[in-house]
Amino acid sequence: xxxxxxxxxxxxxxxxxxxxxxxxxxxxxxxxxxxxxxxxxxxxxxxxxxxxxxxxxxxxxxxxxxxxxxxxxxxxxxxxxxxxxxxxxxxxxxxxxxxxxxxxxxxxxxxxxxxxxxxxxxxxxxxxxxxxxxxxxxxxxxxxxxxxxxxxxxxxxxxxxxxxxxxxxxxxxxxxxxxxxxxxxxxxxxxxxxxxxxxxxxxxxxxxxxxxxxxxxxxxxxxxxxxxxxxxxxxxxxxxxxxxxxxxxxxxxxxxxxxxxxxxxxxxxxxxxxxxxxxxxxxxxxxxxxxxxxxxxxxxxxxxxxxxxxxxxxxxxxxxxxxxxxxxxxxxxxxx
Amino acid sequence: xxxxxxxxxxxxxxxxxxxxxxxxxxxxxxxxxxxxxxxxxxxxxxxxxxxxxxxxxxxxxxxxxxxxxxxxxxxxxxxxxxxxxxxxxxxxxxxxxxxxxxxxxxxxxxxxxxxxxxxxxxxxxxxxxxxxxxxxxxxxxxxxxxxxxxxxxxxxxxxxxxxxxxxxxxxxxxxxxxxxxxxxxxxxxxxxxxxxxxxxxxxxxxxxxxxxxxxxxxxxxxxxxxxxxxxxxxxxxxxxxxxxxxxxxxxxxxxxxxxxxxxxxxxxxxxxxxxxxxxxxxxxxxxxxxxxxxxxxxxxxxxxxxxxxxxxxxxxxxxxxxxxxxxxxxxxxxxxxxxxxxxxxxxxxxxxxxxxxxxxxxxxxxxxxxxxxxxxxxxxxxxxxxxxxxxxxxxxxxxxxxxxxxxxxxxxxxxxxxxxxxxxxxxxxxxxxxxxxxxxxxxx
Numbered sequence: 209x210x211x212x213x214x215x216x217x218x219x220x221x222x223x224x225x226x227x228x229x230x231x232x233x234x235x236x237x238x239x240x241x242x243x244x245x246x247x248x249x250x251x252x253x254x255x256x257x258x259x260x261x262x263x264x265x266x267x268x269x270x271x272x273x274x275x276x277x278x279x280x281x282x283x284x285x286x287x288x289x290x291x292x293x294x295x296x297x298x299x300x301x302x303x304x305x306x307x308x309x310x311x312x313x314x315x316x317x318x319x320x321x322x323x324x325x326x327x328x329x330x331x332x333x334x335x336x337x338x339x340x341x342x343x344x345x346x347x348x349x350x351x352x353x354x355x356x357x358x359x360x361x362x363x364x365x366x367x368x369x370x371x372x373x374x375x376x377x378x379x380x381x382x383x384x385x386x387x388x389x390x391x392x393x394x395x396x397x398x399x400x401x402x403x404x405x406x407x408x409x410x411x412x413x414x415x416x417x418x419x420x421x422x423x424x425x426x427x428x429x430x431x432x433x434x435x436x437x438x439x440x441x442x443x444x445x446x447x448x449x450x451x452x453x454x455x456x457x458x459x460x461x462x463x464x465x466x467x468x469x470x471x472x473x474x475x476x477x478x479x480x481x482x483x484x485x486x487x488x489x490x491x492x493x494x495x496x497x498x499x500x501x502x503x504x505x506x507x508x509x510x511x512x513x514x515x516x517x518x519x520x521x522x523x524x525x526x527x528x529x530x531x532x533x534x535x536x537x538x539x540x541x542x543x544x
Numbered sequence: 545x546x547x548x549x550x551x552x553x554x555x556x557x558x559x560x561x562x563x564x565x566x567x568x569x570x571x572x573x574x575x576x577x578x579x580x581x582x583x584x585x586x587x588x589x590x591x592x593x594x595x596x597x598x599x600x601x602x603x604x605x606x607x608x609x610x611x612x613x614x615x616x617x618x619x620x621x622x623x624x625x626x627x628x629x630x631x632x633x634x635x636x637x638x639x640x641x642x643x644x645x646x647x648x649x650x651x652x653x654x655x656x657x658x659x660x661x662x663x664x665x666x667x668x669x670x671x672x673x674x675x676x677x678x679x680x681x682x683x684x685x686x687x688x689x690x691x692x693x694x695x696x697x698x699x700x701x702x703x704x705x706x707x708x709x710x711x712x713x714x715x716x717x718x719x720x721x722x723x724x725x726x727x728x729x730x731x732x733x734x735x736x737x738x739x740x741x742x743x744x745x746x747x748x749x750x751x752x753x754x755x756x757x758x759x760x761x762x763x764x765x766x767x768x769x770x771x772x773x774x775x776x777x778x779x780x781x782x783x784x785x786x787x788x789x790x791x792x793x794x795x796x797x798x799x800x801x802x803x804x805x806x807x808x809x810x811x812x813x814x815x816x817x818x819x820x821x822x823x824x825x826x827x828x829x830x831x832x833x834x835x836x837x838x839x840x841x842x843x844x845x846x847x848x849x850x851x852x853x854x855x856x857x858x859x860x861x862x863x864x865x866x867x868x869x870x871x872x873x874x875x876x877x878x879x880x881x882x883x884x885x886x887x888x889x890x891x892x893x894x895x896x897x898x899x900x901x902x903x904x905x906x907x908x909x910x911x912x913x914x915x916x917x918x919x920x921x922x923x924x925x926x927x928x929x930x931x932x933x934x935x936x937x938x939x940x941x942x943x944x945x946x947x948x949x950x951x952x953x954x955x956x957x958x959x960x961x962x963x964x965x966x967x968x969x970x971x972x973x974x975x976x977x978x979x980x981x982x983x984x985x986x987x988x
Contacts, residue, residue: 218886218887218888218889218899218900218901218903219887219888219899219920219923220888220899220900220901220923221888221899221920221922221923222899222971222973222974222977223890223892223894223895223896223897223898223899223958223960223973224894224895224896224922224960224963224964224973225888225890225894225895225897225899225915225917225920225922226566226567226722226894226895226922226964227921227922227925227963227964227966227969228564228566228964228965228966228967230935230965230967231967231968231969232928232929232931232967232968234967235931235933235967285928285929288928290931328929329928329929329931330929330930330931330932330968331929475931475932475933475934476931476932478932479934480932480933480934480937480945480947481934481937481945482934482937482938485934528945529937529940529943529944529945530943531815531816531942531943531944531952531955532803532807532813532814532815532941532942532943532955533803533813533814533815533816533818534815534943534955
């Protein structure tokens with residue numbers, strides 16, 4: 209061989225030499241786009257204040273990721289857009305009337321404590337936005353459960369008559385045994401967190417994500433179905449009137465839909481296997497039902513998803529795929 | 545689908561569950577007829593590169609050889625014979641770089657440009673009058689090795705422990721690798737060879753059924769072969785009747801991978817330790833089957849093959865009939881040469897092929913294509929953190945979880961699907977292949 213003459217003419221790399229166009233940033237971008245209807249509705253429904261909360265949350269999340277990585281001399285990863293998604297999700301999970309320090313504190317907690325301290329993107333074992341929300345819920349219980357806004361643009365009075373905006377969420381009303389107005393719950397003209405109330409907006413985003421092949425409906429469907437079954441049975445056996453309207457109120461009233469489509473489907477904190485995703489969804493349904501029906505608080509989705517996140521490694525362990533042409537392995541045991 | 549009879553075409557038994565649909569780029573070379581490409585002054589015949597032991601040279605420096613002369617004999621069980629593809633003089637036997645990246649002792653022959661050939665069988669021999677052992681010897685003498693890329697000696701494949709246990713002889717015309725069109729062109733231009741080659745192989749296995757497996761994006765080939773089979777069936781002896789059919793497979797990568805193919809056609813799942821023969825299957829690529837036909841009917845050794853030259857970096861993409869030993873750079877210049885900004889040259893297809901840094905390497909019996917790309921983002925792409933999206937699991941045909949490079953690594957067939965879909969651009973296949981190699985070394 210003629211040394212040094214013809215070497216390094218062409219690029220080399222290991223096969224495969226072609227790749228899909230999908231990147232981490234494109235996936236995160238799709239999630240951001242999918243959240244836009246909810247953001248838009250939140251701002252229209254809850255007013256400019258909601259917009260400020262979203263902006264503060266976004267800015268805090270992105271900045272804290274940037275600053276942390278700068279200080280720790282790590283590679284800057286803000287352009288993968290994962291911090292933007294966390295910021296949006298956190299804001300959409302906050303009541304519209306919270307003071308400005310709430311999204312600020314939440315954003316820092318989500319990014320620094322939950323995400324970066326555990327190793328950054330892909331290494332956090334809890335959903336950062338939800339963990340931050342629960343942190344705020346525990347630390348500032350009063351603020352975080354106060355849904356009075358005073359400046360709601362559409363207060364829904366044209367649907368339900370005056371005195372509709374009591375500040376209590378439908379779930380809280382449900383817990384007190386009050387009756388609810390289903391159409392306004394569906395459209396989201398009710399008190400609640402910024403992004404969780406409007407179902408059409410949530411569905412638009414979910415269908416978009418499904419079409420872009422970002423999420424599968426395994427988790428949301430198994431979540432919602434298992435939850436409905438339990439709540440329906442509870443409604444019938446524990447005398448909550450007609451089981452069906454009880455279920456509908458529970459499905460539409462709180463953060464269930466938003467949680468099922470946008471929080472439970474978070475890649476990092478949900479199982480990677482298809483059968484695992486199904487089990488995960490069912491588990492979330494059971495936990496949410498238990499928390500909502502027997503718990504001390506009206507809402508249970510956040511805690512259910514966080515608890516579900518904890519058992520993801522176990523679910524993955526029992527649902528690891530079987531190599532082609534091999535016998536199913538004993539759980540936990542490795543081959544060879 | 546009206547007046548024509550399609551009675552020899554059927555669907556697969558099972559569809560592949562996983563797999564991907566990459567941009568296939570086949571329109572570049574699909575309709576370009578096979579052209580002959582003449583070698584340059586010098587040819588190199590690597591003694592190794594196939595699965596078994598390197599062949600042993602039977603010529604020495606200064607010997608004269610003619611086209612078809614044996615120049616190295618395969619002595620090990622998995623070795624193959626190597627023949628000269630030009631006439632000329634043996635210059636030297638020296639280590640040379642091959643397309644696989646390894647350096648093998650190679651016989652260098654100086655081409656005199658006369659292409660003086662040894663005498664093959666004068667008359668077409670008819671396989672129906674040949675004994676099974678004669679057929680096998682003809683294939684062994686011709687030095688045929690799997691032309692799909694693995695380089696497994698065909699005579700070994702056709703000599704399983706128990707002939708009567710073989711239920712299916714499969715011709716692999718799936719050609720699922722993007723850009724490659726050589727198998728498709730062979731089927732379009734020499735359909736008789738394929739059908740006859742398959743009948744030759746069927747005559748070795750009395751209980752077997754012959755299946756030509758083709759992806760449904762190559763419909764023209766399916767229809768053409770159906771016609772040929774129909775024509776042939778009239779003139780055939782009764783023992784072959786009803787034993788041959790075409791299966792139209794779903795277009796999907798890696799449909800043509802051996803284990804995927806066996807599953808699609810028979811429903812049997814082979815694991816890594818099993819050979820297709822254990823599921824009663826013998827699988828050969830269309831190029832191999834055509835070579836078997838030439839070897840058995842004419843005694844012609846395996847000295848040429850069809851190779852696709854494609855990609856956006858080549859001036860005239862197409863399919864070329866090249867003599868083994870020809871250097872890649874000569875084939876590339878025959879295809880109009882590279883465009884100025886061509887940055888990557890791949891030996892084989894883009895999914896499983898190997899990037900070449902030097903194109904002065906010889907064509908072997910198992911080089912299926914040369915793909916040249918103008919832009920190469922892949923070698924510059926940076927890996928980022930795994931976001932656990934699970935895409936790699938859903939596309940893995942072998943039922944693995946590539947994101948957890950773990951105890952399952954040994955099962956990997958290195959098809960590359962997981963790396964293809966990874967949004968974080970992680971080099972999963974590379975890591976798994978490296979792990980496999982290190983495990984192999986540990987075991988030794």
